[in-house]
Amino acid sequence: MSWTPWQIRCDTCGRFVRWGEEDTSAPFDTAALEPPDDEHYCPRCARELEEYYVEQGWVPNDWIKAGWQRRAAARLGLVEAKMGPRTAWTSWFKPDKVPDGWILVSKEPSHPESEKADD
Numbered sequence: 001m002s003w004t005p006w007q008i009r010c011d012t013c014g015r016f017v018r019w020g021e022e023d024t025s026a027p028f029d030t031a032a033l034e035p036p037d038d039e040h041y042c043p044r045c046a047r048e049l050e051e052y053y054v055e056q057g058w059v060p061n062d063w064i065k066a067g068w069q070r071r072a073a074a075r076l077g078l079v080e081a082k083m084g085p086r087t088a089w090t091s092w093f094k095p096d097k098v099p100d101g102w103i104l105v106s107k108e109p110s111h112p113e114s115e116k117a118d119d
């Protein structure tokens with residue numbers, strides 16, 4: 001992985017973000033042939049978004065999930081699942097609402113609820 005010296009800005013508040021402090025997600029964009037642009041968040045906006053969505057009780061489902069989205073999902077007890085072994089994207093679900101046939105990809109085995117895979 002190589003670092004480029006571009007300055008990045010928070011897409012939420014417009015402030016410059018220092019490299020290594022940014023949080024990034026990439027939205028789904030099914031209409032475009034090119035990969036969608038990443039969304040960047042400064043640490044302050046990432047924290048605010050995390051708190052906001054924890055209060056709302058859900059987490060936006062981006063193609064590439066931001067750190068704050070993962071933290072909010074973990075606090076809400078949501079699990080991450082994908083449609084099949086070759087699916088590149090995942091969705092958040094309540095542990096008892098994962099559709100049949102979906103595969104849990106939760107990477108936190110410390111969470112007992114996320115280990116209900118039936119194989």
Ligand SMILES: [Zn+2]
Pocket residue numbers: 010011012013014015041042043044045046
């Ligand atoms: Zn910001």
